[in-house]
Amino acid sequence: xxxxxxxxxxxxxxxxxxxxxxxxxxxxxxxxxxxxxxxxxxxxxxxxxxxxxxxxxxxxxxxxxxxxxxxxxxxxxxxxxxxxxxxxxxxxxxxxxxxxxxxxxxxxxxxxxxxxxxxxxxxxxxxxxxxxxxxxxxxxxxxxxxxxxxxxxxxxxxxxxxxxxxxxxxxxxxxxxxxxxxxxxxxxxxxxxxxxxxxxxxxxxxxxxxxxxxxxxxxxxxxxxxxxxxxxxxx
Amino acid sequence: xxxxxxxxxxxxxxxxxxxxxxxxxxxxxxxxxxxxxxxxxxxxxxxxxxxxxxxxxxxxxxxxxxxxxxxxxxxxxxxxxxxxxxxxxxxxxxxxxxxxxxxxxxxxxxxxxxxxxxxxxxxxxxxxxxxxxxxxxxxxxxxxxxxxxxxxxxxxxxxxxxxxxxxxxxxxxxxxxxxxxxxxxxxxxxxxxxxxxxxxxxxxxxxxxxxxxxxxxxxxxxxxxxxxxxxxxxxxxxxxxxxxxxxxxxxxxxxxxxxxxxxxxxxxxxxxxxxxxxxxxxxxxxxxxxxxxxxxxxxxxxxxxxxxxxxxxxxxxxxxxxxxxxxxxxxxxxxxxxxxxxxxxxxxxxxxxxxxxxxxxxxxxxxxxxxxxxxxxxxxxxxxxxxxxxxxxxxxxxxxxxxxxxxxxxxxxxxxxxxxxxxxxxxxxxxxxxxxxxxxxxxxxxxxxxxxxxxxxxxxxxxxxxxxxxxxxxxxxxxxxxxxxxxxxxxxxxxxxxxxxxxxxxxxxxxxxxxxxxxxxxxxxxxxxxxxxxxxx
Numbered sequence: 109x110x111x112x113x114x115x116x117x118x119x120x121x122x123x124x125x126x127x128x129x130x131x132x133x134x135x136x137x138x139x140x141x142x143x144x145x146x147x148x149x150x151x152x153x154x155x156x157x158x159x160x161x162x163x164x165x166x167x168x169x170x171x172x173x174x175x176x177x178x179x180x181x182x183x184x185x186x187x188x189x190x191x192x193x194x195x196x197x198x199x200x201x202x203x204x205x206x207x208x209x210x211x212x213x214x215x216x217x218x219x220x221x222x223x224x225x226x227x228x229x230x231x232x233x234x235x236x237x238x239x240x241x242x243x244x245x246x247x248x249x250x251x252x253x254x255x256x257x258x259x260x261x262x263x264x265x266x267x268x269x270x271x272x273x274x275x276x277x278x279x280x281x282x283x284x285x286x287x288x289x290x291x292x293x294x295x296x297x298x299x300x301x302x303x304x305x306x307x308x309x310x311x312x313x314x315x316x317x318x319x320x321x322x323x324x325x326x327x328x329x330x331x332x333x334x335x336x337x338x339x340x341x342x343x
Numbered sequence: 344x345x346x347x348x349x350x351x352x353x354x355x356x357x358x359x360x361x362x363x364x365x366x367x368x369x370x371x372x373x374x375x376x377x378x379x380x381x382x383x384x385x386x387x388x389x390x391x392x393x394x395x396x397x398x399x400x401x402x403x404x405x406x407x408x409x410x411x412x413x414x415x416x417x418x419x420x421x422x423x424x425x426x427x428x429x430x431x432x433x434x435x436x437x438x439x440x441x442x443x444x445x446x447x448x449x450x451x452x453x454x455x456x457x458x459x460x461x462x463x464x465x466x467x468x469x470x471x472x473x474x475x476x477x478x479x480x481x482x483x484x485x486x487x488x489x490x491x492x493x494x495x496x497x498x499x500x501x502x503x504x505x506x507x508x509x510x511x512x513x514x515x516x517x518x519x520x521x522x523x524x525x526x527x528x529x530x531x532x533x534x535x536x537x538x539x540x541x542x543x544x545x546x547x548x549x550x551x552x553x554x555x556x557x558x559x560x561x562x563x564x565x566x567x568x569x570x571x572x573x574x575x576x577x578x579x580x581x582x583x584x585x586x587x588x589x590x591x592x593x594x595x596x597x598x599x600x601x602x603x604x605x606x607x608x609x610x611x612x613x614x615x616x617x618x619x620x621x622x623x624x625x626x627x628x629x630x631x632x633x634x635x636x637x638x639x640x641x642x643x644x645x646x647x648x649x650x651x652x653x654x655x656x657x658x659x660x661x662x663x664x665x666x667x668x669x670x671x672x673x674x675x676x677x678x679x680x681x682x683x684x685x686x687x688x689x690x691x692x693x694x695x696x697x698x699x700x701x702x703x704x705x706x707x708x709x710x711x712x713x714x715x716x717x718x719x720x721x722x723x724x725x726x727x728x729x730x731x732x733x734x735x736x737x738x739x740x741x742x743x744x745x746x747x748x749x750x751x752x753x754x755x756x757x758x759x760x761x762x763x764x765x766x767x768x769x770x771x772x773x774x775x776x777x778x779x780x781x782x783x784x785x786x787x788x789x790x791x792x793x794x795x796x797x798x799x800x801x802x803x804x805x806x807x808x809x810x811x812x813x814x815x816x817x818x819x820x821x822x823x824x825x826x827x828x829x830x831x832x833x834x835x836x837x838x839x840x841x842x843x844x845x846x847x848x849x850x851x852x853x854x855x856x857x858x859x860x861x862x863x864x865x866x867x868x869x870x871x872x873x874x875x876x877x878x879x880x
Contacts, residue, residue: 164389164479215393215420270543273388277369320370320387321427 139242140342141186145303147338149180149198154331157315159209162324164273170208171223171315173330176201180336184236192236194251194289196307198334200227200260207271216270223268224278230257230332232287232309247293255287255309257330264317277318280328285310291336299342307334375429376437378526379533382427385541386444390478393420394449397495406484410491413828413867417495419447419454422544423486425476428534430527432506433517433621440511440527442503443476443486444535445494446544453497457550459580461493461877462532463502464524464557464564466586466866469609469654471646473508485558485866492870498554498877499547501535503527508646516646518613519591520621521763524564525571528555552580554877558866559787562587562780563765566796570770581880583777583873586865588787590795592747593737595760597791598665599726601692602704603711605785605859607665609645611717616642618759625755632722632756636715637661664713671720673727685731689723707785707858722756729754737795744802745795765796771803777876779812779869781829786862789813810876814868822872829868833857836864 153173160169179199184192204225207218236251264276291305311330316323370383392400394417401407401417424444432438447454465475465485475486486502494500506527507516517523536549555572557565562584569582588594598604615632619625619642626632633641637660644659655662673685690697692708729752730738736746747766752758761767778797782789797811818826839845840853848856 164477166479212396214390215396216391270391274385274543275369318369320383320385320425321372322387322425 139186139189140299143184143186143299143301143340143342145180145182145184145338145340147180147303147336149178149201150335151176151178151198151201152333152335153203154333155328156331157328158326160317160324160326162317163322165324166210166213168209169213169218171205171326171328172208173328174204174206174222176203180334180338182338182340184340186342189242190238192238192249192251194232194234194236194253196232196234198230200229202227202261205268207267213271217267218271221267221271222265223271224262224264224276226259226263226278226280227261228257228259230255230309230311232256232307234287234289234307236289238293245295247295249289249291249293249305251289251291253287253289254284255311256282256284257309257311257313258282259313269319272317272319272324273322274319279316279318281314283311283313285312293340296339301340301342303336303338303340305336305338307336308332373429376439378430378437379530380429381534381537382429382439384538385543386424386426386538388543389423389425389476391420391422391448391543392478394418394451394454394495397421397491401487401491407487409832410488410867413871414488414491414495417491418451419449419495419497421478421490421494422446422448422542423476423478423490424538424542425474426501426531426534426538427510428531430503430506430530431523432513433515433520433523433617436513438506438511438513440503440506440531441474441476441509442505442531443474443500444538444542445476445490445500445502446539446542446547447494447497447499448544448547451497455546457548458497458499459550459552459554459877460532460535461489461498461500462528462553462555462565462568463489463493463500464528464555464561464568465502465505466557466559466561467518467606467610467613468508469613469646469651471508471648473504473646475502475504488867488870492867492874496874498874499535499539499549501532503531514643515616515620516613517621518610518617519560519563519588519763520617521563521567521570521765523621525567528564528568529571529575529577551578552880553578554581554583554873554880555579556583556585556870556873556877557587558585558869559587559862561585562787563589563591566765566772566776569772569774569776570765570768573770573773574768579774581775581777581877582772583779583869583876584793584796585869585873586780586784586787586789586862587792589765589792590735590737590745590799591760592752592757592764592766593735593745593791593795594788595726595757596730596735596738597788599723599730600688601666601690601711602708602788603663603665604788605663605707605862607711608660608663608717609651611665612641612645612660615756616645618756622755622759622762625759626722630719632718634667634716634719637717661713661715661717663710664716665711665718666723667716667718667720668712668714669720670712671724673724675728675731681731685727689727703783704785726754726757729757737791745798766799771800772808773804775808775810775876775880777810777812777873779814779865779872781815781861781865781869782813783815783858784862784865785858812869812872814865814872822875825868825872825875829865832868833861833864836860 155173178201182196232255234251234253238249259280262278287309289307294302693705814829
């Protein structure tokens, strides 16, 4: 994906968010229109990659991503009694990629080694339907939306460099994919709520590793599922 | 409330910036194309094998197991680096070339710290994709040989693939062009020395000792490199020329007179194109040299992506018929006797009227004649007339000191041989030099190359500086074990071919296979001799 198309997709996302925000009808009741939520994300990547292809790669060389936990932040805009729109972001976690496949490449340990790290930002925009009345103590909700994921701080570790054959530059294309969530809101008191939710999204990225001009590639599909526990304040 | 969008936008903006950021660095890429420049530093490591793994991999194939018997078990691990560097082609063209840097690794004292360098030149190879650094490629037998023989025993090995191969876009290979090939050897040495401290194996460093060696074509390149390094005032600790065509003029004369070597139909296109590119006068058009049957595409035929067997099978080259079996009549104006002598000498060896007595190699020479054939009689006659009028000192009856022709030849191919003959250049080795080969070599004749160089240098160097080893000779001296080993392996191979497991061939057919494999069979034994020779220096 080119930088231009990344920008284009960002612009589209922002436009969607803005249009929902701006298109929302005037709030007639007294319920607060905005809330901020913070909590913890437990991310289970469920990654699945094609075997690496390129020069000097034996068959069956693959990678996997280690699950992480991170900070969850979200802004939620109340659209109506039953509809919210949520923009969720997580503090970019340091995700570790581990080698999968042969125990060694030549004599270099591979399987299970942390070969690279990357941080990613994955804002997710969700339109949510909230069940039951606004005075209910417990309100389940479901949502669908779109996830945008981009990677940065991509580093090949010393083990990764040894397995790749030298200092390695990694690039990962950004991804736009569907996202869905299901959760439960618990009204604690006044403007405070507790939330528990389970979200899933689809992230696809092309990994390109450049080691002294030797290019290896793979396509990675993540089906990240996130368990979120958070607290929210409405205003 | 609108202002709440601001931090979100800022976060997205930050993310966008992050997406444009760069990741961890890879190698530095040189912008210079000056010869000797390393393109990527650190270079790419194709493979890293510890000593035990290397031994296991060698032992896993029959050829590897045989090689282990000669090399001994690896003492060191080996890291195989793929080095890209800039050099110049046969006509001075800048071209990127590639090769190997093999670095010994491991805890043993002989495997890290300051270690000697073996600068190695490979033998003739028609595979355009040849990458001697790629130990993962099963066809890279020469790369495995030098890794097991030298790198796994504590020598840093530096070996070019040669311009015209692998990534080089030169379009031809400057085959047996002494200036280009020695220059490329020095260029990869410069590049490898720049790379070594930056590699993943930087615990191993250059001790300053430099050994130069190579096999076949590479034997020639090794001595040409020795000459160039000496001329540049560089330190050369020791040299081993192995089965090389050093005395190109004498060797060329022998072949054009009808002593056709095994492989000549492959070597000739490589040679003619190399010298045509360098000197521009080998022919006006390839059809001056090549028969109509084979002339089409001959200048770009080799090296090739097509296997040699396919090249033969599809009629792009004859397997052995270098010359027309209908031999020419030579006319030397005003000299009927010489005309008759030369005409007879150009007959098929062993045929009626051929003036020389038969030798064990006569059938080999005779196989160099046929129809269709590769080279035109007219070109052969022009060459032979030049040789007859301005004979090489090694041409029977040889003259003392086996000098080059008294004056520069006129016939362009012979002149190219003269220029590139290693007797040229007013030099002799100043460092200990081993010349190793097998005296029955049907591909690169031992007497006219190794024998001639040793005789030529003998009066020019101090006693003992040059060591000549014929692995096929009567076992004696410090290399007796290797001589015995070579001869036993030849006998064992012959017996195998005659056994049921080896195909139950007749003695003659089995011997034919031995002859065909002879040149290759000598390589590991001479390499072992080279290692032993270097180990004393």
